[in-house]
Amino acid sequence: MNKYTLKERLKIGRQIYSHQLTVNEVAVKYDINHYTAK
Structure with a gap:
């Protein structure tokens, strides 16, 4: 499991x-x- 940047997390969200x-x-x-995805 790797960490995602804020921009990547917002894109996923x-x-x-x-x-x-x-x-x-x-x-x-x-x-x-x-x-976590929720």
């Missing part, structure tokens, strides 16, 4: 917020805990 990806898809794609 926008994808979830705009319903482009689900929380679980993001967790698998970016290798992060799905609770």
